[in-house]
Amino acid sequence: MRKLQVLVLLILGTSYTINAQYTETLNSNRPGESQGAFAVGTGVYQLEAGGFYGNDKHALYKTNTDIYGADYSLRVGVLTDILELNFMGSYQAETTTLRVGGFDEEYKRSNFPTTVIGAKALLYDPYKNAEDKPNLYSWKANQRFKWKKLIPAISVYGGANLNFWDNPYTPEGEGSISPKAAIITQNNWGRWVLVLNFIADKFTEEYSTYQGIATLTHAVTPRFAVFGEFQTIISDLYADDLARAGMAYLLTKNLQVDVSGLVNFKDTPERWQVAGGLSYRLDFHEEQEYSGEATQSEKRRRSRSEKRGFFRRKNKN
Template sequence: MNMIKKILFFFFICSSYLLNAQYTNVINSNRPGFSESPYSVGTGIYQLETGLFYNSSKIVRTFTIPNSFGYNMVFRTSFFDEKLEFNTNFTLQKDKVAFKNVFTSSYNTTGISELSFGAKYLVFHQKYEDKSKEVRSWKRRHAFDWKRAIPSVAIYVGINTNLVNDIYKLEGLTPKFGILLQNNLSEKLNIITNIYYDYIGSLYSEFSYIITGTYAFNDDWSTFLEHQGRYNTYQTNTNFGTGIAYLSGRHFQVDASTRLNFNGKTTEFYAGLGFSFRLDRHIPKFDLLDEKGNIIVAEKPVSTRRKKFFGRLLDFFKFKKKAKKINNNYNRKKPVRRRIESTIQKAKKKKGGFFSFLKRKKKKKDNTKNGN
C-alpha cells in the first residue's frame, strides 16, 4: 500500500503541472504499447489496430494460465467532434489452464477474453511555441519550452461487457474510468501517462497506471519503453516492455514488441506482432474570407430535382400557410375595374347610331378622293 501511495503522489505532482485539430496527415496508432494517447483520430477516420500475441509463464502454479496465444483488435473512429473518439477493444485467445480437477493437470480453452467499449474526450490541449521562427537569438531558439511540461489531458469512460469466456467472467457489466496525459517534450520524444480504475463494483476492482516513452528516429522508424502496474485485492502485476514500429505509408504501420511481466513469484514473457491501418474520409473544416477578412456565408444551393408526391404536398401546405399569413397582415381592397368605351360606341351615342357613323366615314373618304 505504501508503494501505491507513492505512485499516486508522483502522478498527482506530475498532473499539477498541468495540436487543436486531432487529425494528422499520417496514421497515429497506440500500438505496440498498451498506453493510449489523449488525442482522437479525427472525424471521418476509421482506424483498425490489430495483432497477434503470445504469453508464457516460467513457473506453473495451480489455477494459473501458463500459456496463451491470441488475437487483439482495437477499432477507433470519431463522428461529432474532433476531440471525441469512440473505440472498441476485442481479444480472442486460446489459454492453457494449469488445473481443472484431481484427474487432469491442465486443459485448453478458447474464447473471448475481453470485449469493451469506450470513449475519450480531450479536455485540455497544450500548444507550444514555434522555435524555428526565432532568428534573433540562438539561445532562445534552442531553449526548452516549459509549456511542454504541462500535458494535454483527456478523460476516458468505458464499459466491460460480460460476453467473455467463463474463466474471465465477472459479476456483470463493469465500468472503467481513466485519465490520459501526454507530454510532447520535443518533436521526437513524447511521454504518455494513463491512470485507470477498472472493473468498478466487482470483487476484482483494479487500479492501474501506464507510462510510455516514445522516440522517433526519423519519419518512418520509432521505438518505445513502457512500464505498467496493476493492483487489485488478490495480486499485483508489473511489467516492462519495449518495441519498434515502422511507418510504411501514410495510412499503414507495422510493429513488434516484447515485455516481461512479474506476477508475484511468476515471471511471464510476452511477444506481439501487428499492424495498424486507417481509412481516411476526413473533410477539413475551414472558413472562406473576403478581402477584409470577414467570413463568407455560402448560400444553400436550390435543388432542381423534381420532388416526389409527399414533397409537393408538403410544399402546397406551406404555400397555403404563407398566403394566409400575408392576407392577415395586409387587408388590401379589390381593385374596381372600369370599362373603357371604344371609339365606335362613342360615335353611336352622338349621331344616329352605328349606320350613320359609317355613312359619314364613307362620305369623308369620297371627298378626299375628289380633291375636296
C-alpha cells in the first residue's frame, strides 16, 4: 500500500485533480459483503453497521446453532477522492445444541471473528470524462452495443487482520497480524451495476482463505434499490457457497436503511440468516479547485451528480 500512497501523491501534484468519487448522496457498501470500486470522497466520514440473526444445522455433527451479532465499518476519504481508509469488523455470539446420551447439551462462544484495518485505492476509472456522442448520420450506429461498456472501474484493497486476544474463532497458532488483499471491479450500466471482488485472506497463515463475490444491483428508483449476490469461499477450515438478496432505501441523502437474507447450498452446515442495518455519513466534502475553466463534459458531470440517486453501485461519474 506504500506504493499506492506514493502514486496518489503524484496524482495530487498534477494540475487537474480527480474528483469522480464523491456523490451528492450516500455511497454505501451495505447490504451485501462486497466492496464497490469507488471511495466515499475526501472529507466524508461514514459509518455502516447492522445486526444479524441466523441458524446453522450440521447434518454430520447433529448440531443446531443459533447465531446473532453485528457487523460494522468506518470509512474515511483521505488525501484524494480515489483513496479510502476503512476499519471493518464483526461481533458474533453462538449457542450450539448437541444431543448427548438422550439429553441436549448447550455450548456457547462469542467474540470478534473479524477485525480488519485497510485502504482502498482506485487504479482505473473508465467513466471519468466519458462522453457518449451520438452519431448524427446513423440511427443504427447509435443503437449498436458499445464494447467499451464492458470495461470496469478497477480498485485494489490491502489490509491487516488484527488478532491480539484469545479468540475462539481464530485457529490455534495464527499470528496477531495477517494480510488481506483484494482486486475490485465495477461496471455501471445505467440502473444496473455489477461488482466483483477477488479476495485473498490470511494467505501467510496455515488456513488461508480465498473468496469470490459477485453482486448485481438494480436501482428501482433514486431512493430504492435491490440486489442479489453470490459468494464462494475456498479454505481448508471452512468452504461454502452463499447467496444473498436484499434491498435498501435512502431516507435522506446521508442516511440509508437496508434488509437482506442469506442461504447456502449444503448441509454441513445448512445455513440461513437475516440482517438489517443502516449507513450514515458526516459530509464535510469540499469541491476541489481546478486550474482554468471546467470543460463542458465536467460541467455536465457535475449537473448529473446532483440529480443521481443513492446506491453505492450506481454510476459515480
